[in-house]
Amino acid sequence: MKRWMMVLFFGLVLPALIFSGGAKEQKAEVKSVRFWYHFDNPETSVKPLIEKFERENPGVKIQAEMVAWDAYFQKLMTSIAGGNPPDVSQIKLWWQPQLVEMKALTPLDDYIAKWPGRTDVFEKIWELTRHTDGKQYLMPLQMVILYLYYRADMFKELGLKVPSTRDEFLDVAKKLTRDTNGDGQIDVYGFGIRGGRGGHDFWATFVLSSGAEIITKEGKSGLTTPEAIAANQWYIDLFRVHKVSPPTTPTDGFNEIIANMKSGKTAMTIHHLGSAKGLVDVLGDRISAAPVPRGTKGAWTSFGDEENGVLAASKVKDEAFKWCAFLATAENNALWQKSSGQISINKSNGQTKEAQENRFMKASVESTPFAGVLPAHPKVAEFVESVWPATMQRAFLGQITSEQMMKIFEEHFFGKK
Amino acid sequence: MSQEYRKRVDLFPYFLLSPALIITLLVIFYPIIRTFTYSFMQYILWKPTEIKFIGLGNYLKILEDPVFWISVQNTFIWIVGVISLQLLLGFGTALLLNQKFFWRGIARSLVLIPWVTPSVITALMWRWMYDGNRGVINDLLVRAGILSSYFPWLANDKTALYAIILALMWQGFPFFAIMILAGLQAIPDTLYEAAEVDGASMVQKFTRITLPMLVPVLFTSLMLRIIWVANSLDIIYIMTGGGPGYATHTLPVYSYIRAYKGMDFGYASTIAVILTLLITLFVSIYVRKVLRTEDRGAV
Numbered sequence: 001m002k003r004w005m006m007v008l009f010f011g012l013v014l015p016a017l018i019f020s021g022g023a024k025e026q027k028a029e030v031k032s033v034r035f036w037y038h039f040d041n042p043e044t045s046v047k048p049l050i051e052k053f054e055r056e057n058p059g060v061k062i063q064a065e066m067v068a069w070d071a072y073f074q075k076l077m078t079s080i081a082g083g084n085p086p087d088v089s090q091i092k093l094w095w096q097p098q099l100v101e102m103k104a105l106t107p108l109d110d111y112i113a114k115w116p117g118r119t120d121v122f123e124k125i126w127e128l129t130r131h132t133d134g135k136q137y138l139m140p141l142q143m144v145i146l147y148l149y150y151r152a153d154m155f156k157e158l159g160l161k162v163p164s165t166r167d168e169f170l171d172v173a174k175k176l177t178r179d180t181n182g183d184g185q186i187d188v189y190g191f192g193i194r195g196g197r198g199g200h201d202f203w204a205t206f207v208l209s210s211g212a213e214i215i216t217k218e219g220k221s222g223l224t225t226p227e228a229i230a231a232n233q234w235y236i237d238l239f240r241v242h243k244v245s246p247p248t249t250p251t252d253g254f255n256e257i258i259a260n261m262k263s264g265k266t267a268m269t270i271h272h273l274g275s276a277k278g279l280v281d282v283l284g285d286r287i288s289a290a291p292v293p294r295g296t297k298g299a300w301t302s303f304g305d306e307e308n309g310v311l312a313a314s315k316v317k318d319e320a321f322k323w324c325a326f327l328a329t330a331e332n333n334a335l336w337q338k339s340s341g342q343i344s345i346n347k348s349n350g351q352t353k354e355a356q357e358n359r360f361m362k363a364s365v366e367s368t369p370f371a372g373v374l375p376a377h378p379k380v381a382e383f384v385e386s387v388w389p390a391t392m393q394r395a396f397l398g399q400i401t402s403e404q405m406m407k408i409f410e411e412h413f414f415g416k417k
Numbered sequence: 418m419s420q421e422y423r424k425r426v427d428l429f430p431y432f433l434l435s436p437a438l439i440i441t442l443l444v445i446f447y448p449i450i451r452t453f454t455y456s457f458m459q460y461i462l463w464k465p466t467e468i469k470f471i472g473l474g475n476y477l478k479i480l481e482d483p484v485f486w487i488s489v490q491n492t493f494i495w496i497v498g499v500i501s502l503q504l505l506l507g508f509g510t511a512l513l514l515n516q517k518f519f520w521r522g523i524a525r526s527l528v529l530i531p532w533v534t535p536s537v538i539t540a541l542m543w544r545w546m547y548d549g550n551r552g553v554i555n556d557l558l559v560r561a562g563i564l565s566s567y568f569p570w571l572a573n574d575k576t577a578l579y580a581i582i583l584a585l586m587w588q589g590f591p592f593f594a595i596m597i598l599a600g601l602q603a604i605p606d607t608l609y610e611a612a613e614v615d616g617a618s619m620v621q622k623f624t625r626i627t628l629p630m631l632v633p634v635l636f637t638s639l640m641l642r643i644i645w646v647a648n649s650l651d652i653i654y655i656m657t658g659g660g661p662g663y664a665t666h667t668l669p670v671y672s673y674i675r676a677y678k679g680m681d682f683g684y685a686s687t688i689a690v691i692l693t694l695l696i697t698l699f700v701s702i703y704v705r706k707v708l709r710t711e712d713r714g715a716v
Contacts, residue, residue, distance in 0.1 A: 074677040081462050098463035098680070185566045195572075197658065248549035250661040251572040256550070265550050378463060386678035394662035397574050 031316045033323050034086040035064045038072055040274050044339035052335075053326050060319045073381065080104045080311070087314035088323055091138060093305045096131055097378040105137040106310040111321045112136055117329045120346045124368070129307055132376050138307035139324035140345040142337060144272035145371045146201055146302045147363040149279065151176075151267045152288040154188070162290045166206065166234070169293040173244040176267040190244040192266035195396055196253040200388045201302040202270050204374070207231045209295025212406070214413065215375045221414050223406045231295065233402035236395050250393040261287070272304055274341045276360040289363035291370075303371035306342075379413055387412050456690045460683035475687035485688065487663045488671040491578060492647065492692075495667050498579065499646045500639065502586040507593020514594065515601045525598070532591035540655035543584035547571050547656075571657050574664035581656050581665060585649070593638055600634030601627070636707050640700060647696050668692040 037046060050062045065086070067075055073095060079085040080102060091099065099105050112118050118126075125140045150162060154176060163169035173190030180187040194202050208214075210231035213222025222228060239249050246265060248256065258275050260266040262282045270292060279287045292301045308324040310317055326332055330346040337344050343364055374380050387409070395405045459471045479485050514525055531539070546554050549569035558564040570580040608626050617625065650669040653659065659670045666674075668688055676685035 077462050077680055081465075101463050102465055196660070246550060246569075247567070248569040248572045251569075251657060260550060263551070381463075382679045386674050389658070390660060390662055393660045397661055397664075399574070399662055 030059055030061050031319050032061045032063050033088060033314075033316055033320050035062050035323065036067050036072075036076065036086040036089040037064060038067050038069045038090060039340055040069070046336075046339065049327070049332060049335055052332070053323060056326075057319075057322060060316075060322065062323060073385070080313070083313065085311045085313050087316055087320040088308050088310055090141065091307050091309040093129060093138070093307065093376075094374055094380045094384060096129075096137060096309075097376050098381050099309070100131055100133070100137060101378055104312050106312050106314070106317055107135040107137055108139060108310060108321065108324075109136050111325075112139075115325050117325060120330055120348055121328060122345060122347060125305070125345050128303060128373055129305065138309050139321075139328050140305075141308050141324075141327055141333075142306050142340050142342040143345055144274060144304035144342045145364045145367045146205070146270050146272050146292065146304060147360070147367050148290050148292050149261060149269050149271060149275075150288055150290065151261070151264070151283070151286055153286040154267045163293045164291075165294050166210065166296065170238070170242065170244070173238070173268065174242060177242075177244045186243075188264060189246045189260075189266045190268060191238065192252065192257040192260045192269035193239060193245040193249045194252055194254065194257050194270075195239075195250040195389075195393055196256075197385065197389045198254055199252075199392065200374075200384050201304070203235060203388070203392060205270060205292050205301055206235045206295060208372070209298055209300035210234065211295075211297050214409070215377060221410045223410045223413075224403070229403050229406055232395075232406055236402055236405075239396050240398060250396040273343060273360050273364060277341055289360045291363055291367040299367075299370040301367050301371050303373050304342075305373070377413060383409070383412055452686045452689055455683050455686035458683045460681070460686070462680035462682060471683075475684050476691075478684070479687055479691070484663055484666060484671060488666045488668050488688075491663075491665065492667040494578060495582065495653075496643060496647050498582040499585045499589065500642055502582065503589045503593050503642065504635075504639070506586060506590040508597055510590065510594035511597035511601060514598050525595075528594055529591050531588045532595075534588065536588070536649075536651040537655060539584065539588045540652045543581075543587075543652075544571065544656050547580055572661055574661050577657055577661060577664045581653055584656065585646070585652055588652070589642065589646070592642065596634055596638040597631060600631045604630045632707075640703065643703075644696060644700065647692070668695075 046064050050064060053062060054060065072090075073092075076085065076089055076091075076095075077098075080099075085104070091105075096105070121140050122143075125143060126136070129138045129140060130136050148162075154160075155162065155172075158175055160172045160175060161168070163172050169191075176188060176190035177186060178188055179185055193199065207228070211225065211227030212231050213228070216222040239245050246252070246260060252260075254271075257266070257269045257271065258278065261269050261279060276289075292299065308327060310320040310324060314320050327336055328345060330344070330348045333344045333346050334349050337349075343361070374384070391400070391405050391408050394400045395402065400408075456475055457470060457472060458468060459474065460468050510528060514521065514528065518524075534542075546552050547570040549555065549567055549572055552567070552570075554570070555564065555567040559567065568576075570576050604627065608630075609622055612622050612626060648669055650667075650673055653665050653667060653670050654673065657665045659666045659674055669692065672685045672688040672692070675681050675688065679685075
């Protein structure tokens, strides 16, 4: 009898217990979402947000990897080509055409339609991030609008007014460029131009607002019209003729333009909220902000965006979207922006008293009506990464004319005629 | 011994070697073959549906590419500039370190610092030193009265490449110094003593004993350095990113930019293949010439 019971126990009961336990374990299986992100300040962390998400969504783990910005795009592209991309990645709008061409992104329309938070995201962001095929591949995460930083103390000292037009801008830039200690050398330059990678935003601010268009509404080039070439010449002359920016301009990148503002080497530059805290830490009330000056045809400033995309290769798309939606929800998005130093994409976050009183936030909000993006063309990524910097630098060095420069851009987008 | 047994014995060493051989083939030859294959293809990463074989298409396109020819010219200046400066400085340092002085041991260790410093740090350090607004080099030159104002060394197309050549000279000269020092120490003292007895001057001792005895060391070090320097990318890329304009584009930099900024792996592979062929051609001519000279010397 005892032996019979033992056979029954080991033969039937024990396996049943084991398998039921296994099934239970399978039910409670943890799904991991690999998430790639970057912050301008590497010391900031997404840990508190991850902990909050994991508390609210038991069974989903976020494996976050901070990727260096300089190598982000190439790492993402090679990971896709290699078949091992993350589930969710932060994505710049100008990468979207190439990623869609590669069929690397998941269309999120069905998910977004069921997501209650969608109405709290600014309509303009949905509009700007929707792809040309009408699908929504990106979940808004943060936005920045570029504006003019200026040294309020230097403006006051020289009795200058903040420029609102291109001509006024050139005038104050010339007045601010000066020898302050009488040694015959220029100590302060009026405007810190970013001639290296990332400086296309500066160029676009002045050139796209004065008659140039990369791609017209008819799908043609708007880069080599006499007006566009003249607008480009005006921009080149800031450095070559008027010399209102430092001699290092052709290679100056983000670090240089910000360091020059902090040290007082330059009196104006263009950037976004991401650098406001660092500048205030050093300069306090001496730094202020205003919308960029208007060109001859109106105003244009860069809408700097960042979204999250769910990669098509992901096996946990539902969970991946949950994470994207979590980050796009007002309360969490406000926390995210504390780390990123940028603007929330939520209407409800935009109404806070702090947002209305902050001078940098104010400049951003005032610039919203004329904030634009580069055209959704697959060749924009290469334009920004290598074609624009090399060509702009050659023009700054006098190796090519304004017309030759614009023809190089035209050939990049439309091929040789 | 049966034929079957002999066959088994003959294959056995190959069987034992096979794991290492397979790994070598995979690790070394597979990427080379892939690069060669890509160079005959239109391979743009973001156009996966348009990847196709185009024969010599990339090679023909490259001949008409002005940036490629600028890069070839810069690569030549880069190799000649860096190697000759490193060799000169390395030789001088080796001769100094071969003298007897009380802190020679410490000096020999200290001289290795640039060589062991990671390239990223070297590049960042020199970039800051060359900085056109706050750099220490500008500061010293202005204080010494050599310059009237700060000069944008890395933002000027006439000086950028040479400024990086100096940075790499600093990083690589210890290699020559240590190799030549080892060569100097292998020269028997008896040769110098005999020369002294014969009344040889310092210059004669150097040209007749030191230099000829160092030829094998110089030959190996030069060949290795030429290959490394021709392939170097990190320092240039970190210091200038290939700019301003194309002023510091060398073939590895151009290949990298086409691959990772333009995502054009076909074109980038073609540049890499041409660089490989150029180096191989140069090294084989060099090796043949040196061996012939050595043979003549031996006769």
